[in-house]
Amino acid sequence: MAITKIQSESLNLADDFAFTGTITGAGGVNTPAFYARRTGSNQSIGDNVLTKAQFNTKDLDTNNCYDNSTNYRFTPNVAGKYYVFSMIRSSSDDSLLYESYMEFKKNGTFLPENTYVYISTGNHLITINAFAIVEMNGTTDYLEVFARMDRMTNNSCLITSGSNFGGYKIIT
Numbered sequence: 775m776a777i778t779k780i781q782s783e784s785l786n787l788a789d790d791f792a793f794t795g796t797i798t799g800a801g802g803v804n805t806p807a808f809y810a811r812r813t814g815s816n817q818s819i820g821d822n823v824l825t826k827a828q829f830n831t832k833d834l835d836t837n838n839c840y841d842n843s844t845n846y847r848f849t850p851n852v853a854g855k856y857y858v859f860s861m862i863r864s865s866s867d868d869s870l871l872y873e874s875y876m877e878f879k880k881n882g883t884f885l886p887e888n889t890y891v892y893i894s895t896g897n898h899l900i901t902i903n904a905f906a907i908v909e910m911n912g913t914t915d916y917l918e919v920f921a922r923m924d925r926m927t928n929n930s931c932l933i934t935s936g937s938n939f940g941g942y943k944i945i946t
Contacts, residue, residue, distance in 0.1 A: 806837035806850045807942035816865070816932040822924040827862060827876075829919075829939045840939075846918065848941060853912030858941035859905040863934040864923045874900040875922040880908060881915055899934075907944065917941070 810829035819825040828846045839850045850856060864874045878885045885906060900923075908917060919939050923931035 802945035804942040804945060806839045806852055807834060807940075808832065808836070808840040808848060809834040809938065809940035810840050810842050811938040812933060812935050814935065816934045818930045818932055819921065819923065820930055822922060824875075824877075824920050824922045827860070827919040827921050827933055827937060827939065829937065834940070845916075847916045848918075848939070849914075849916040850910050850943065851912055852943060853910065855944045855946060856908050856910055856917075856941050857905065857944055858908055858917060858939075859903070860919045860937075860939045861901065861903045862919070862921050862937045863899065863901050864921065865899045865932045865934050866923070866925050866929075870925065873924045874902050876902050876904050877920050878904065878906055878908070879918050879920055880910075882918075 810832045812827070812829055813831040817825075817828050826846055829840075830842050830846075832840055832842045837851055840848050848858070858878065860876060860878070862874065862876050885908065904919075910917070921933060925931055
């Protein structure tokens with residue numbers, strides 16, 4: 775069915791339509807978007823020391839906004855609200871982990887309210903997840919993930935392979 779002019783009496787919502795022109799003002803895009811993870815060797819961090827998590831492999835980076843080799847941060851080049859998430863797998867081979875903690879930092883400052891997770895279990899492996907909606911200016915704002923693990927002994931802990939960090943722009 776070819777429609778050259780849309781009028782309320784000529785549009786049957788039960789029909790299928792194939793558009794050949796450009797539709798503007800409908801929807802949006804969820805970019806920039808990224809997904810990075812820890813691969814290869816585990817990241818060693820000091821006992822009970824807040825340390826930036828290093829997600830060294832990018833599986834998705836639509837706008838080249840995630841640095842996976844130097845700063846390990848997301849710096850979107852489009853202003854807006856972003857849904858971000860992270861999962862940290864912390865482990866200890868020779869003693870039990872007492873607690874694990876993760877937080878997002880925007881421009882080096884802790885983000886309050888639902889952006890951190892704290893778990894105390896006494897296991898060898900703890901997996902923690904966090905998510906947030908963060909407003910970013912598209913020019914200078916950046917986001918990082920930090921983790922802290924505390925063991926029963928004062929030895930180092932590990933952020934293991936499979937830990938991840940990702941996010942995308944929310945259509946508003």
